[in-house]
Amino acid sequence: MLLAFLSGCQVLDVTKEDALGPSSNPVTVDNVTKNDRLAKLSAEQHPRILATYGGEYKDAKLERMVAKVVGNLTTVSDNPTHTYRITILNSPNINAFALPGGYLYVTRGLLALANDSAELAAVIAHEMGHVIANHGIERQQREQEAQIAGRVVSEVLQDDSAGREALIRGKLRMAQFSRNQELQADAIGIKMIGEAGYDPFAAARFLQSMASYADFRSVSGATDASLDFLASHPSAPQRIELARGHARRVGAPGVGTTDRASFLQGIDGVLYGDTPEEGYVRGRNFVHPLLGVSFTVPDGFTIDNSADAVMATGPGEVAIRFDGTQVTGTPSMTDYMRSGWVTGLDDASVQAVTFNGMPGASAKARADRWEFDIFVVNAGNRIYRFLTAAPAGSTALVPASQMVIRSFRLLTPDEKASVKPLRIRVVTVKPGDTLVSLSNQIMGTDRKLDLFRLINALPTGGTVSAGDKVKIISE
Numbered sequence: 001m002l003l004a005f006l007s008g009c010q011v012l013d014v015t016k017e018d019a020l021g022p023s024s025n026p027v028t029v030d031n032v033t034k035n036d037r038l039a040k041l042s043a044e045q046h047p048r049i050l051a052t053y054g055g056e057y058k059d060a061k062l063e064r065m066v067a068k069v070v071g072n073l074t075t076v077s078d079n080p081t082h083t084y085r086i087t088i089l090n091s092p093n094i095n096a097f098a099l100p101g102g103y104l105y106v107t108r109g110l111l112a113l114a115n116d117s118a119e120l121a122a123v124i125a126h127e128m129g130h131v132i133a134n135h136g137i138e139r140q141q142r143e144q145e146a147q148i149a150g151r152v153v154s155e156v157l158q159d160d161s162a163g164r165e166a167l168i169r170g171k172l173r174m175a176q177f178s179r180n181q182e183l184q185a186d187a188i189g190i191k192m193i194g195e196a197g198y199d200p201f202a203a204a205r206f207l208q209s210m211a212s213y214a215d216f217r218s219v220s221g222a223t224d225a226s227l228d229f230l231a232s233h234p235s236a237p238q239r240i241e242l243a244r245g246h247a248r249r250v251g252a253p254g255v256g257t258t259d260r261a262s263f264l265q266g267i268d269g270v271l272y273g274d275t276p277e278e279g280y281v282r283g284r285n286f287v288h289p290l291l292g293v294s295f296t297v298p299d300g301f302t303i304d305n306s307a308d309a310v311m312a313t314g315p316g317e318v319a320i321r322f323d324g325t326q327v328t329g330t331p332s333m334t335d336y337m338r339s340g341w342v343t344g345l346d347d348a349s350v351q352a353v354t355f356n357g358m359p360g361a362s363a364k365a366r367a368d369r370w371e372f373d374i375f376v377v378n379a380g381n382r383i384y385r386f387l388t389a390a391p392a393g394s395t396a397l398v399p400a401s402q403m404v405i406r407s408f409r410l411l412t413p414d415e416k417a418s419v420k421p422l423r424i425r426v427v428t429v430k431p432g433d434t435l436v437s438l439s440n441q442i443m444g445t446d447r448k449l450d451l452f453r454l455i456n457a458l459p460t461g462g463t464v465s466a467g468d469k470v471k472i473i474s475e
Contacts, residue, residue, distance in 0.1 A: 042099035065266025117259035118202035129188030194250030333361035373401035
């Protein structure tokens with residue numbers, strides 16, 4: 001029953017702020033709940049969660065800020081003596097979840113989207129609400145339909161590690177809470193943040209931010225939706241209005257604190273987007289400075305980057321998978337193509353090619369209703385692999401495959417050194433600054449103004465004034 005009781009967000013382990021140590025002893029449950037079967041099961045899932053979400057994100061300043069929020073919520077929970085363990089996950093996805101026994105998780109991607117401590121409190125209190133109401137135990141697990149990108153793994157690759165990753169992600173993509181359970185957790189969480197002294201309207205604000213994020217992602221992509229809070233936490237307009245109704249029962253607008261200054265100080269400098277170990281997505285470009293490679297996907301495609309592979313999906317159910325494997329010597333690329341890692345291979349289609357002076361091979365394959373273009377190239381001590389998939393008979397397969405293959409290249413030493421990770425930077429609006437001038441400082445996207453409005457929760461027509469603190473994204 002892998003993760004059958006996962007509640008959907010994330011938690012902190014906090015007794016007092018100076019004792020914070022996210023997952024300092026992550027698999028031991030002695031200081032959480034002794035002899036608690038569910039807590040022990042949660043501890044067993046902890047390493048899997050870390051593996052799926054990029055491990056822990058270490059930042060003492062950020063951890064103290066999150067610990068402060070959880071500590072405030074703990075004082076108003078049904079069991080204020082209960083201990084919570086917080087882990088900040090090193091993932092750009094927008095997610096948070098809680099496990100029975102006091103395990104809480106929040107991704108750095110969610111922290112980047114939030115705009116004050118009250119919004120963060122609303123998310124964590126919602127997840128604590130699921131645990132309080134035993135929703136994770138009640139919920140029956142069911143798998144959602146696999147995405148087209150996942151089919152490339154399951155139907156073509158004979159890759160155990162990729163298969164295991166797909167299984168874990170499938171479990172994490174498990175059945176949604178029922179609408180009633182979500183609304184109940186909202187009600188519990190909003191009551192909690194109000195009692196803790198936070199602005200109760202923060203829940204509705206963050207639900208709106210998530211709705212805006214969903215709209216932005218539907219155009220720009222670049223995240224694995226199955227790992228996002230939005231996969232199981234829909235933010236429909238009716239739910240936002242219900243959240244406002246719960247907040248009104250707590251008090252009028254302005255009754256609670258947002259603690260925005262403390263929040264912004266905590267997230268200033270936080271990594272945004274991909275890690276150097278996984279490479280960077282820059283619009284339609286993928287750049288991996290550690291491996292020293294780069295390629296571009298066609299117009300209309302969105303990139304989902306993970307530790308094991310880069311997936312890109314586009315119009316017409318076309319999907320592209322890129323990965324690499326280390327080798328010794330100079331194996332024959334045609335022999336490698338035939339070595340059994342691809343099922344449905346058309347042996348007669350295997351051809352040796354030379355690509356920018358490097359040995360390679362191309363081939364075609366078929367599995368079920370899918371056709372594949374496959375390309376491998378030996379660059380140094382690694383073989384890089386492109387698999388492009390499309391429905392059988394699709395005219396989009398070859399153009400997409402050829403475009404991405406032609407774009408593949410090795411980076412120069414100067415290019416590798418010049419690529420830096422993106423980070424959240426908190427800046428003060430100066431006299432004369434405009435939304436355009438501020439958003440032009442954002443890197444990593446062509447939709448600078450849209451992203452600036454999104455991460456700063458600025459509605460249509462909203463503006464900023466001199467002295468305001470705002471978030472930008474830069475190296």
